[in-house]
Amino acid sequence: MDPEFPPFLMTLLAVWLFILGLCVGSFLNVVVARVPHGQSIVKPRSRCPKCGHTLSWYENIPLLSWLALRGRCRGCKSPISIRYPLVELLTGLLFLACLRRFDWSWELVAALVLITLLVPLTFIDLEHWILPFSLTVPGIIAGVALAVPRGMEALRDAAIGAAVGFLAFRLMEYLGWKLFRKEALGGGDKFLVAMLGAFLTWKALLGILFLSSLQGAVVGVLLIALTGRAGPRTEVPESEEPEKEAPEPELTMTWEFTKPGLPLWRRLVLVPWCLLFQPIPDEPKDEAGEEIDWVPGTTNIPFGPWLALAGLEILLLAPWLSRVLPPQLALLLGGLP
Ligand SMILES: [Zn+2]
Incomplete structure (x- = not known):
């Protein structure tokens, strides 16, 4: 100004x-x-x-x-x-921290919108272990749209950031299942990464992955040592007897488009949809076909808050990080400005 x-x-x-x-x-x-x-x-x-x-x-x-x-x-x-x-x-x-970092500029507007999305996503994930699409999907669109006033190059970087962030986490979701037969990432995480990629561009993605896993792992291990579990407990409805532990539902993974008896055109339509959005693994169902509520185990952590924290660190501290970190590491963190 x-x-x-x-x-x-x-x-x-x-x-x-x-x-x-x-x-x-x-x-x-x-x-x-x-x-x-x-x-x-x-x-x-x-x-x-x-x-x-x-x-x-x-x-x-x-x-x-x-x-x-x-x-x-x-x-x-x-x-x-x-x-x-x-x-x-x-x-x-x-x-205030955004004002200090960006002064009165277009970047400030985008930063404030990002904060307005990350704060509720963090607290909702901590309590309910979900990242609602009603926040992440408009967030992705807002991130790309807010790059427009900053020119074609910014718009391109934001769009690439959203796409690469989404696809990278989708691939990790799939590989995690292939290698460990476990649900390694929540399905909502890739939408949050895409949102961060839209606001902070693809250059920030490696740094977000690095900072979120490092901090999540360190704090998770500390919490297991201190409290016996890495993430918060979910509220157990009062009617349910806490002693009666439900057996772990069997997790499976069947691509929707491989199901027998589908006409060819439906199969073709389903392929891209499945590759991008089908839950990995399938939602566990009971005998009646109702979805079973997933209960977090002791070593599970909600990853959303760690992604949000890493995004905030890069948003607010990038110039400082690039000064205090060794140059190779700063480069790994996405060519920090
Ligand atoms: Zn009251």
């Missing part, structure tokens, strides 16, 4: 961006709470999940309301998760 701008005005704009981040974070709390259950993020107004008390505007102010209410619902006094103010503060601080 114009260097002639008086410093106090720049500070004022930074404060405004921080407050904007808090408000976006407040909205992201709604996304985290509702999107995994397929609920609307617009209606109804926010209410207490325990007693249904509808929040008035002054109970909905980011950060301040939680502090003023001392983390309790005004209606029923049941505790409000610390996640709410945390997500708000985190989003506000990440917005």
